[in-house]
Amino acid sequence: MKIGQLADKTGLSIQTIRFYERKALLAAPQRTQSNYRSYSDEALKQLLFIKQCRSLDMTIEEISLVLETRTNPESSCENVNATMDKHIDDIKHRISELNALQKTLKSMRAACNDDKKIKECGVLHRIDSIVDSHCPAKRND
Amino acid sequence: MKIGQLADKTGLSIQTIRFYERKALLAAPQRTQSNYRSYSDEALKQLLFIKQCRSLDMTIEEISLVLETRTNPESSCENVNATMDKHIDDIKHRISELNALQKTLKSMRAACNDDKKIKECGVLHRIDSIVDSHCPAKRND
């Protein structure tokens, strides 16, 4: 199978497939006489696995780790689970960051309605007041 | 004030300050005879404003927009508020994506404990089963 067909079957772009090869997520395939990449069904499965992992927002490094472990069916899956645990924890952390941020933004936004002028804008005043409180210039004047 | 002092006062790195200048968030300052950047207190305030916006996870483009509007105190703050609304919405969207993702990951992770072998790993089986269901290779055999 040539790269275009593989792209169609996986829903990944041709560039992305070549990118994964450069990143060593996907083994370099055989080449035809005219130097075209020629893929097996194994490559298709591997790519779908990678795609699924990416849809879980795993980084390429994380996927790399899991793929490496996966090649030895007798090895322990401790590494895979540790990677997942770390990943779950990262996401939990990011969610709580974003929740806090959302709260701040909403309260900030509530300080202004749309028909004010810039000099009266509640949002800008809120930012400015934080800036002023951190700005040593005031104290040096 | 030279760039190093400005970096100390803002808590930004020297490179970041120069980066913001390249991105036109910060006006190019005057230069000394030896070509060193020489900053006013205005620049300090501007940088603290930018830093605060970045801590709100606003993109440089969003900050640019707000800064531009901000220069005219008589203009309407509609743009600022529209930017904030869009930003709040983006974050809301991202949070719900991450929540869904977290749920998937946790349920996946629950399918395996640490002392299994790779071939028995519940996490990998869950990924594989999704892959298999999307893989046309099976049907072509």
Added chain:
DNA sequence: CTTGACTCTATACCAAGTATAGAGTTTACA
């Protein structure tokens, strides 16, 4: 035989910085 579709490599680009090399400048101390 030529046109269009496909593929190849190499390179540049995006965000939001960070890190470096190599050169010039200023400051502190003896």
Added chain:
DNA sequence: TGTAAACTCTATACTTGGTATAGAGTCAAG
């Protein structure tokens, strides 16, 4: 006054996960 450390300058490369070109070669249909 000398010199060494600390500072600054520009320019360039690197990060992540791709995307988008240019310019060349290959393949299939009419």
